Amino acid sequence: MNLDFTPFLLSFKLAFFTTSILLMVGIPFAWFLSSTKSRFKPVLEAISALPIVLPPSVLGFYLLVFLSQSSPVGKFFEEVFDIKLVFTFEGLVVASSIYSFPFMIQPLQNGFENVPKNIIEASYLSGKGKIETLFKVILPNMKTFLLTAVIITFAHTVGEFGVVLMVGGSIPGKTEVASVAIYDYVETLDYKSAHIYSLIMLAISFAVLLFVYMFNEKQKKRFL
Amino acid sequence: MIKVNIQKKLHGSGGEMELKCDFTIEKNDFLAISGPSGSGKTTLLRIIAGLEECEGEIIVEGEIWQNERMKLPPQKREVGFVFQDFALFPNMDVLHNLLYVKKDKNFANELLEMTGLTELAKRYPNTLSGGQKQRVALCRALMRKPKILLMDEPFSALDVSMREKLQNNIAEFHKIFNLTTIMVSHSPSEIYRLSNKMIVLNNGKIEKFASPKELLLKTSGSAKFAFEGKIIDIVEVDVINIAVISIANQIVEVVISKKEAKELKIGDKVIVSSKAYNPLIRKMMSD
Numbered sequence: 001m002n003l004d005f006t007p008f009l010l011s012f013k014l015a016f017f018t019t020s021i022l023l024m025v026g027i028p029f030a031w032f033l034s035s036t037k038s039r040f041k042p043v044l045e046a047i048s049a050l051p052i053v054l055p056p057s058v059l060g061f062y063l064l065v066f067l068s069q070s071s072p073v074g075k076f077f078e079e080v081f082d083i084k085l086v087f088t089f090e091g092l093v094v095a096s097s098i099y100s101f102p103f104m105i106q107p108l109q110n111g112f113e114n115v116p117k118n119i120i121e122a123s124y125l126s127g128k129g130k131i132e133t134l135f136k137v138i139l140p141n142m143k144t145f146l147l148t149a150v151i152i153t154f155a156h157t158v159g160e161f162g163v164v165l166m167v168g169g170s171i172p173g174k175t176e177v178a179s180v181a182i183y184d185y186v187e188t189l190d191y192k193s194a195h196i197y198s199l200i201m202l203a204i205s206f207a208v209l210l211f212v213y214m215f216n217e218k219q220k221k222r223f224l
Numbered sequence: 225m226i227k228v229n230i231q232k233k234l235h236g237s238g239g240e241m242e243l244k245c246d247f248t249i250e251k252n253d254f255l256a257i258s259g260p261s262g263s264g265k266t267t268l269l270r271i272i273a274g275l276e277e278c279e280g281e282i283i284v285e286g287e288i289w290q291n292e293r294m295k296l297p298p299q300k301r302e303v304g305f306v307f308q309d310f311a312l313f314p315n316m317d318v319l320h321n322l323l324y325v326k327k328d329k330n331f332a333n334e335l336l337e338m339t340g341l342t343e344l345a346k347r348y349p350n351t352l353s354g355g356q357k358q359r360v361a362l363c364r365a366l367m368r369k370p371k372i373l374l375m376d377e378p379f380s381a382l383d384v385s386m387r388e389k390l391q392n393n394i395a396e397f398h399k400i401f402n403l404t405t406i407m408v409s410h411s412p413s414e415i416y417r418l419s420n421k422m423i424v425l426n427n428g429k430i431e432k433f434a435s436p437k438e439l440l441l442k443t444s445g446s447a448k449f450a451f452e453g454k455i456i457d458i459v460e461v462d463v464i465n466i467a468v469i470s471i472a473n474q475i476v477e478v479v480i481s482k483k484e485a486k487e488l489k490i491g492d493k494v495i496v497s498s499k500a501y502n503p504l505i506r507k508m509m510s511d
Contacts, residue, residue, distance in 0.1 A: 121298070122307065123324075124275075125305045127368060137315070
């Protein structure tokens with residue numbers, strides 16, 4: 001049997017782009033959430049946590065409607081960037097970024113809240129601005145949270161199924177990621193391929209989580 | 225000259241309270257702020273540093289740090305701040321904690337040498353003792369060559385021998401760098417040893433503002449007693465010598481002979497006793 005690894009490559013490519021985008025968006029957003037006293041904070045927190053509780057089909061359906069060429073957002077992307085967001089890889093990246101949003105935000109927000117306030121103040125009192133304080137004091141002192149956020153977002157994106165199926169369809173080589181490929185194999189009763197794909201997913205997921213927990217254990221010992 | 229005239233509403237454990245302070249100190253003064261917990265000492269210190277919002281004005285050597293129209297952020301105020309719990313950057317070694325403030329390696333090494341920390345320059349904060357951490361924090365606060373050094377109970381987390389070491393460093397730095405220092409402290413012996421002015425804060429208001437000598441010495445008459453204490457100073461006044469002794473939380477002066485003055489030195493543990501008269505007991509106002 002000839003095993004095709006394209007779906008795995010697609011999964012990892014998707015996870016890589018999603019994680020990178022979310023890291024850039026997530027750091028300022030989570031910092032804002034952790035330090036704001038605004039009364040809209042609970043509203044923002046609730047919205048950003050929605051993807052955790054919503055059925056993927058609901059989110060997928062809204063995204064499909066929202067990103068389609070007949071919606072303003074879809075039109076904007078098509079006219080300005082010449083990018084179609086439905087049934088394309090670019091669309092998957094947008095959809096995944098929304099779907100995995102809370103998995104990036106929550107560890108980061110915990111991390112920001114975990115950094116002692118007085119070392120942030122000590123940095124200000126050393127004459128340093130917010131940006132320098134963020135990169136030289138805050139982020140280096142929440143490494144475990146940063147790593148958890150990145151790995152969990154990456155792994156969660158690799159593992160998603162419902163949203164990618166609805167927004168991306170299942171176009172081989174373009175939007176057929178590993179999790180969707182398994183579904184397709186099962187549908188066509190190709191259990192052998194489904195087994196192999198599933199086992200690979202299982203092994204990768206376990207290895208990733210094991211690495212995260214081992215790293216965190218080591219970091220804890222270093223800082224105590 | 226440093227002029228502070230500020231007010232701020234605080235929500236303390238005992239309900240709402242107004243912090244209202246108006247005082248002026250001179251350059252090179254060493255001001256101690258004392259008072260019961262919750263009286264607003266730390267908040268006052270944080271206001272001077274720019275870490276807390278408040279109304280009023282702060283003028284330091286002719287430079288306006290804050291008035292009705294503007295407020296300098298902490299970054300723009302030339303202060304050094306020593307936190308009660310050190311607040312060292314855990315991700316940097318001792319030397320880089322200092323260099324983070326200012327990339328002046330010579331000055332950093334000089335400070336480390338003065339505080340006996342040179343050997344520890346490459347160590348990370350989590351491997352240091354409390355006393356070492358506090359000395360690093362003191363050095364870091366000085367890297368900016370501040371106009372005012374602010375210290376929030378710098379001794380509270382340290383044991384007795386560490387306290388003495390740090391006291392020496394602080395006294396030395398205050399003199400060498402021409403600092404104006406403001407320190408929150410509970411301990412009369414430290415206040416007496418280091419400061420020349422003292423504020424007693426109570427419920428957000430300045431209750432007393434005088435020299436530590438006036439506020440702390442409580443000797444009166446002679447009585448039949450024996451107390452254990454520690455000599456914190458020996459002063460020669462005209463023909464007599466006076467030992468300043470810290471007993472429990474109070475400080476007393478005892479006249480001693482020339483011979484005794486020679487035998488005793490600062491830091492000695494002593495017993496202060498008197499036999500001639502009956503002790504006087506007076507009921508204190510309960511609070």
